[in-house]
Amino acid sequence: MSTASGQDSATAPSGTPAIPAPVDIRAEMRRGAQALAAPGVPSSARGVTSDLSVDEALLLHAAGWEPLDLVCGVAVVSIPVGVWNWGSGAISLASDAHDAAVDQAMQAMRAECGRVHGHGVVGVRVEVAVRTHHVDVELVGTAVRPIDHAGAGGADAAEALPFVSDLSARDFTLLRRAGWLPVDLAFGASFVYAPRRTAGAAMKQKTQNVELTNYTEAMYAARESAMEKMQRSALHAGGQGVVEVKVTEGPMSFAHHAVGFTAWGTAVRLIEEAHRFVRPELVLPLDDAVVTFEAESLRGGDRGRSRRGP
Amino acid sequence: MADMSDTGGIPNAVATPGAPGTDLPEAAVHRLGSGAFSSGLTVPDFAACLDLGLEPVALVQGFCVMQWGWYGPQSNFMRGMAPSVAGQAPGGYNEVYRCPHGYVSNEHRTWGQNMEQTWVEAAWAQGYGTAFRRMLEEAATLGAHGVIGVVDRIAPVADTGTTEFHFLGTAVTVTDGPAPSGGVPWSTYLAGQRLTKSIEAGFMPVSVVAALASVQVWAYCMTDYLMRGSMGWGTPSGPTLVEQISKAHMAARRLARTHVREQLEGDELHGASIDVVTRELGEGDEVIDCTLRGNRVRRFKDFDPVAPPRPTVRLA
Numbered sequence: 152m153s154t155a156s157g158q159d160s161a162t163a164p165s166g167t168p169a170i171p172a173p174v175d176i177r178a179e180m181r182r183g184a185q186a187l188a189a190p191g192v193p194s195s196a197r198g199v200t201s202d203l204s205v206d207e208a209l210l211l212h213a214a215g216w217e218p219l220d221l222v223c224g225v226a227v228v229s230i231p232v233g234v235w236n237w238g239s240g241a242i243s244l245a246s247d248a249h250d251a252a253v254d255q256a257m258q259a260m261r262a263e264c265g266r267v268h269g270h271g272v273v274g275v276r277v278e279v280a281v282r283t284h285h286v287d288v289e290l291v292g293t294a295v296r297p298i299d300h301a302g303a304g305g306a307d308a309a310e311a312l313p314f315v316s317d318l319s320a321r322d323f324t325l326l327r328r329a330g331w332l333p334v335d336l337a338f339g340a341s342f343v344y345a346p347r348r349t350a351g352a353a354m355k356q357k358t359q360n361v362e363l364t365n366y367t368e369a370m371y372a373a374r375e376s377a378m379e380k381m382q383r384s385a386l387h388a389g390g391q392g393v394v395e396v397k398v399t400e401g402p403m404s405f406a407h408h409a410v411g412f413t414a415w416g417t418a419v420r421l422i423e424e425a426h427r428f429v430r431p432e433l434v435l436p437l438d439d440a441v442v443t444f445e446a447e448s449l450r451g452g453d454r455g456r457s458r459r460g461p
Numbered sequence: 462m463a464d465m466s467d468t469g470g471i472p473n474a475v476a477t478p479g480a481p482g483t484d485l486p487e488a489a490v491h492r493l494g495s496g497a498f499s500s501g502l503t504v505p506d507f508a509a510c511l512d513l514g515l516e517p518v519a520l521v522q523g524f525c526v527m528q529w530g531w532y533g534p535q536s537n538f539m540r541g542m543a544p545s546v547a548g549q550a551p552g553g554y555n556e557v558y559r560c561p562h563g564y565v566s567n568e569h570r571t572w573g574q575n576m577e578q579t580w581v582e583a584a585w586a587q588g589y590g591t592a593f594r595r596m597l598e599e600a601a602t603l604g605a606h607g608v609i610g611v612v613d614r615i616a617p618v619a620d621t622g623t624t625e626f627h628f629l630g631t632a633v634t635v636t637d638g639p640a641p642s643g644g645v646p647w648s649t650y651l652a653g654q655r656l657t658k659s660i661e662a663g664f665m666p667v668s669v670v671a672a673l674a675s676v677q678v679w680a681y682c683m684t685d686y687l688m689r690g691s692m693g694w695g696t697p698s699g700p701t702l703v704e705q706i707s708k709a710h711m712a713a714r715r716l717a718r719t720h721v722r723e724q725l726e727g728d729e730l731h732g733a734s735i736d737v738v739t740r741e742l743g744e745g746d747e748v749i750d751c752t753l754r755g756n757r758v759r760r761f762k763d764f765d766p767v768a769p770p771r772p773t774v775r776l777a
Contacts, residue, residue, distance in 0.1 A: 174661055177514035177636065179762075183665030184606060184638035186761035187647055191667075191726065200718065200730040200755070205651075205658045208731065213767045221718060221733050221753075225710035227703040232690025248700035255702055259711060284690040285703060289710070291735055325772065431772040 201293040203274060207320030211273075214324040216295050220267040224260030224290040228252040235283065235406040241376065242342035242409060248286045249279070249340040249413070250380075256288040257315055257336060264313040269294030271314035273323045275336065277415065283405045290315070290336075316417040318395060326394070330423030335388035337418040339380030342411045343373040345402070370410070374400070377412040390418025485599070493519055493603055500631040502610055506653030510609065513657055515633040518605045523595030523628040526618060527588035529581055553577030554712050558681040558705055565682075573681025575709040577674070577716060578748070585673040586720075589615070592626035593648075593669070600646045605632035607641070610652030611669050613754070649756050650732065659731070664758035667728055671754035672720030676713040678706060680745025688745040706745070713737065713751040721753050730755045 201208065201218035208218060230248045264272050275292035292315070316323060316333035326333065346365040348356070356363070377398075385393045396416035403409045485493070492499075500517040502510060510517060558573035565571075592613075600608050611630035618625045630648065641647055649666030651659060659666070680688065684705040714735065721730060733755035740748045 176512065176657060176661060179660050179663075180514045180635055181638045183660055183761045184635040184641070186665050186759060187641045187667065188639035190642045191759075196727040198722070198725045198727055198729040200722065200725075200733055202733040202735070202755075204732060205655050205662065205664075209658065209662055209767050210770065213769050221730075221735070223711065223714040223735070225707060225714065227706040227710065229687035229701045229703055230690065231698060231700065234690075244700060251700050251702065255707065259707075284688055285706075286700075289737070291714075324770075328769075429772050431774045433776055434773040435776045 203293050203320055210324045211295060211320045214327055215298050217298050219269050219294040219296055222260055222263040222272055222292060222294045224256040226252045226255035226259065226288050228255065228286050230284050230286060235403065235409055237408060238344050239346065240344065242344065245342040246340050252286040252288040253338045256290050260290045260315055261313050264294040267294050268296065269313055270296040271316065271333065273316055274319050275315055275317040277317055279413065281403065281411060318417050325429065326419060329429050330421055330427040331419045332422045334390040334418040334420050336415060337381045337385035337388065337390065337393045338415045339377040339384065340413045341373045341376040342409055343369055345408050345410055373410065373412050377414045381414045385418035388418050389420060391420045393418050493599065501629060502631055502652055506610065509653040509657050510633065513660065514636040516636060518603045518632040518634060521596050521599035521608060521630055521632045523592040525588045525592040525626045526623050527584055528623045529584035553579045554676065554716060556708065560682045562682065570680060570682040570685050573684055573705055574679045575705060575712060576677050578677050581675040582673050588624065588626045589671055592628050596628040596630060597646050597648065600632035601644055603632055605646050606635045606638060607646045608632050608648040609656060611648050611650050651756060659758065663760055663762040664731065665761045667757040667759050670721055670724045670730065670757045671752065672717055674713045674716035674720060674751045676709045676749045678709045678747050680705065684745045709749055713749040717751040717753040725757055728757050728759045731758050732756050
C-alpha cells in the first residue's frame with residue numbers, strides 16, 4: 152500500500168500507523184453506478200442483514216469481525232394475580248417473572264444466533280415492560296462472527312454459547328482491543344412495596360424534619376438487591392465484571408405503592424493474559440468555536456455582544 | 462403514471478411530465494420542469510453529495526392512501542370459529558392451540574390460534590410499493606440515476622380509518638455515470654457522509670426495502686388465564702412463560718425478516734430498523750405488527766480492510 156506522500160506503508164517509521172492512500176470517491180461512485188447499470192443476476196445467496204451503521208460495520212471489520220444477521224429474542228412471562236396487592240418487603244414473584252422473561256428472551260436470541268453460526272450478538276437493544284399480569288422482554292441485535300472464523304475456533308466456537316451484549320460496535324471493538332470479551336447480558340431486578348408508617352409515627356413525624364429510615368432502608372435494600380442479582384448473573388455466565396450498567400427505578404404505573412428497580416449491563420471477562428492498555432492519543436482540536444452574531448444584540452444594552460457558538 | 466392497480470415492482474418506462482399517459486399533478490409538472498433544483502438535504506449532506514459527484518435534480522415524492530379491514534376477503538377467521546370449522550389460514554404462518562381441559566362451557570376458549578394476516582401484509586406492501594414506485598417515477602421522469610436521503614412516513618389520515626404512505630427524497634444524477642439498468646433509479650435512506658462511507662467501503666445502494674409482518678393472536682384458555690394472572694384451572698401458580706404470545710412475537714419478527722430477505726436477491730441489508738406495534742383486542746387477543754426497513758446494498762468491490770482506528774481523547 153502506498154501512502155499519500157508516496158512512501159510505502161511497509162517502510163513507514165516504526166510505531167507510526169500507515170496512512171491509507173486517498174480514495175477517489177467520485178471514481179468509486181461511478182464504479183458503484185456501473186455495477187447497477189447491468190441487469191442484476193438473481194441470486195439465492197443469503198445476504199447479510201444488520202442494524203449496524205456504516206461506521207459500526209467498518210469498525211467491526213477493522214477489528215476482524217463481520218455482521219451476519221439481525222436476530223431477536225422475545226418472551227412474555229405471566230405474573231400471578233395478587234402480586235401487587237399491599238404488603239411489605241420484596242415482591243419476589245415479580246422479580247422471578249422478570250428474571251424468567253429475560254432468560255427466555257436471551258435463550259431465543261442465542262438460538263437465532265446459533266442458527267446463522269454467529270459467535271455472538273452486539274448492539275442489543277433491550278426493552279423491558281412490566282405490566283400488571285405479565286413482563287415483556289424484547290431483545291434485538293446483530294449476530295457477528297470473526298472474519299477468520301475457521302481460524303478462531305470455527306464450528307466449535309459457533310456451537311459454543313454465543314455471547315449477548317448491548318455494547319455498540321465501537322465499545323465492542325475497544326473492549327476486544329483491551330483483551331476482554333463480552334460474555335452475556337447481566338440482569339437484576341427487585342420490586343418492593345413502599346413502606347408504611349403507623350398512624351402514630353406519621354402523626355409524630357408530621358412536624359419534624361427527620362429521615363424516614365424505613366423508606367431509606369427499603370429503597371437501599373431494593374437497589375442493592377437488584378445490583379447484587381445482576382452481578383450474580385454475571386458470575387454465573389462466566390464473567391468477571393459488568394460494564395455499561397444501566398439502572399432504572401420508579402413506581403409501577405399500575406401500582407403506585409410498589410417500586411421497581413432494574414440493573415443491567417454486559418458481563419465481560421479477560422481473555423488475554425492481562426489487560427492491554429489502549430493508550431489513547433490526546434487530541435487538541437485547533438478549530439475554535441465559530442463567533443456568531445446575535446441579531447438580538449442590536450437591541451438594548453447588549454449591543455455588539457457576540458457569543459461563541461459550537 | 463404507471464398502472465395504478467399494479468401491486469408490485471417499479472416502472473420500467475421513463476415518463477415525461479404532462480405527456481399523455483402520465484397523471485402527475487399539474488403543480489408537479491410545473492415544479493419538475495422549472496429548471497431549478499430542489500433538495501431535502503442539509504447543507505453538510507448537500508456538500509457531501511457534491512463531493513461524491515452526485516448532482517441534485519429535484520425533491521421527489523410519492524403518495525398512496527390505503528384502507529384495509531381487519532378481515533380480508535380470504536379470511537374466514539373470527540373469534541368463535543374454530544379452525545376445524547373454518548379451515549386453515551390462506552398460506553403463511555399458522556399455529557393452533559388446543560384446550561387441555563375438555564368440555565367446560567360454551568364460553569370456554571377451547572382453541573387458540575396464531576395466524577399471519579397475509580391480506581394485511583399484502584395491502585401494506587401494495588401501499589408502500591405504490592408510493593415508492595411513484596417517487597421513483599418522478600425521479601425517472603427527470604432522468605435521475607438515484608434518490609438519496611429517502612424519508613418514508615406511514616400514518617393514519619385524520620380519523621378516516623385509512624393509512625397514507627408518503628415517500629420523500631432527493632433525486633440525483635451521477636456525474637459521468639451510467640444510467641441504472643432499466644432506467645429505474647436506485648434509492649437509499651442514506652445521505653451525506655454516511656452515504657460516502659458506504660460507497661467508500663464498496664457498498665452501492667440498490668433500493669430501500671421494507672416489509673410488514675402481521676400476526677393475529679386468538680388466545681386459548683391457558684393464554685387467557687396467564688395474561689389475566691394465572692387464575693385458571695391447571696395453570697401453574699408461579700410466573701410462567703406465555704408460550705402462545707411469545708411465539709407470536711417471535712413469528713412476527715421472523716416473518717418481517719423473511720419478507721425483507723425475499724426482496725434482497727442475494728444483496729445485503731444495512732442499517733435495518735425494526736418497529737413493533739401491538740394492538741390488544743381483549744385478554745390475550747392481540748395483533749402484532751412488525752415493520753422492518755433498511756437499505757439494500759450491493760457489494761461492487763472487495764471490502765478494503767480499514768486500518769484499526771486510533772482511540773483519542775479530546776482536550777477541550
